[in-house]
Amino acid sequence: MSILKLIIKREFVAKVRNKSFIVMTFLSPLLMVGLAAFVGYLSTMKSDVKEIAVHDESNLFVKEFKNSDEYHYLNKSDVDLKVLKDSIISEKYEAILYIPKIEDNKELAKKIQYISNDSPSLSYIDDLETIIGQKLTKSNFEKANLDTLAIKNAEAKVDINLAKASGEETVKGLNEIKIFIGAAFGYLIMMFIIIYGNMVMRSVIEEKTNRIIEIIISSVKPFQLMMGKIIGTSLAGVLQFVIWALLGGILLFIGSAFLGINVGPSSGVSSEMMATANHGVAANIQLYVNEFKNLPIATLLVSFIVYFIGGYFLYSSIYAAIGAAVDNETDSQQFLLPIILPLMLGVYVGFFSVLNDPHGTVATVFSMIPLTSPIVMLMRIPFGVPWWQIVLSLVLLFGTFFLVVWFASKIYRIGILMYGKKPTWKELYKWLKY
């Protein structure tokens, strides 16, 4: 067996046999499902009905407010406003909607008050404004002696149909599907990096805390050791992820089938479909499914795997470099920020620039930079990316990975001579020159 294989095997076995690994592998899905069930349960609970006292001096508007699940409207126009305000203090009503009687509609529009101890949600105030606004507009039309019916009939409604040059019909909201898929993959990569990158780092520190480092280093090259650790730990991570996915799936299935708990839509894609389906035509669903099928699924999956491996390897090699530079985990904290930052950057750039302009300069550049490319490029791929860009970003990604591993092993070799000393950035730079 080659040395690298031996190291990979040892690392894998050491990880998988670890008690905390076993416990977490089987406990986490239970916790996750439990959490999902709990959230599902919470969302099925009805919120309290809020009573709104409407004090409408002109009595023109009060009929416009229709009771909803959340809000009940009570006509309190004949109750004195002062008394109503007192009842707010005693918390009898959620709020008073005060509409004074003013002939001039423009004046009136400025004088309406919502009196409450709590601040209402913006969307609720929006709703109220729309209702009152429509009523006022209508009244304005009447005052100007306009035929309201004629105006209503004259309103034009436009619905632009999306089509591709090939003549196929497409659906609005498809971009969201694409973004969703890209984002889901991106998030997955990020989570994996954060969870298992740390593991790689700890495993690199292990030889130092066990003082076995000199024996190991006199038998194998640090580069082999780093590679072995990264790959071994990743395999353990993949195993854990697969077990999680399987267990989570089974538990979700049991949960929703037998306990009757609605644990929420099982996938975001279908919820997306549902939302649009509710909005408009049910036949659109078929279109969505067709579009979904037309997505470059194979390309997506392959590139997901490739970028996943590349991105994870790159970041864990950075974790390994940090592990090589420090003596114990507490010392590693100062170096962790530079890892988290580009990850966050990747996610944010993905959401803001790729969504706006998948092939714009910002999105393209960030899908080339190795530290952000696994996340950003994956978000771009559903929109179609020229193959040379993918190749270039992959070359950069894997090139950087090998460079960082080499760098890490260099630090590692020198790090043994520095037991018990906390390295500074300046020293790290000096070590490079050895």
Add this chain to the structure above:
Amino acid sequence: MNNILEVKNVVKQYGDYTALNNVSLQVPKGSIYGLLGPNGAGKTSLIRIINQITMPDSGTVLLDGEKLQPEHVQHIGYMPEERGLYKTMKVGEQALYLAQLKGLSKAEAKKQLDYWFDRLEIQGWWNKKIQELSKGMAQKIQFVVTVLHKPKLLIFDEPFSGFDPVNANLIKDEILELKKQGATIIFSTHRMESVEELCDDIALIHKSNKLIEGKLNDVKKEYRTNSFEVGIMTSNVEGLMYQLTQKFTVGQTNFKTLNDDLKLEVQIGDSSPNELLSILTQMGQVTHFVEKIPSVNDIFIKTVSDK
């Protein structure tokens, strides 16, 4: 090729600090070679270069006549001063893993391991984790791990530290046995009595420079002072002293004898010991007559403090 290891003009610097200044060594095949020096002299730096943990800035190292290459690690067994093993790994698996890293096949490693476990009577430890063992027990495993792959060259950095006298003796015997089987052993130590007892050759490194190297006996000859310890029973002390001081330098000294005799240290310079002896026999009954051979400890202290 009589030397298994040749170090030629090795220089190693860490930043501004010179750890090894143009050091050359020759380790004869089949010898036990003592690498001596005070703390910080550069012994560990040199050992790390031999183990290819670090590279020399200049100079070469030859193992069995070949320039040091990555493949050579399987011919070297190294027990560092900082002892350590994977704490949570089982003894057997760990030893197998480390032996395989040194290039042994699994079956061969298993065979060797059985042999050593039998020999050191530690068969029951196979499934124990290192963290469950005492320090002395872990040291035994450390020793086994070092020799498991039958290296031609063994390097022990302070091999006896941490062992109780019984185990230290056991390990000493094993080292001698390995030597008999043809291995060459390098000791890095500052425990002089073990050097005296075991080493055929020594080198002394001090402040990054090699000061002495050679066969232990040759070194001792070089450092001999031609002094003799003399014990004599005589009634004419003054007469004896007069005769002796005419020819030699005489001092008082102390050593243990059973008699209540006169104890002297006599430096004879270029004269023959027989001259001294004949004076002594004329004057009284000689109870003790021994050449004062410098101990490694004496040489060590003398050389180090001279510089």
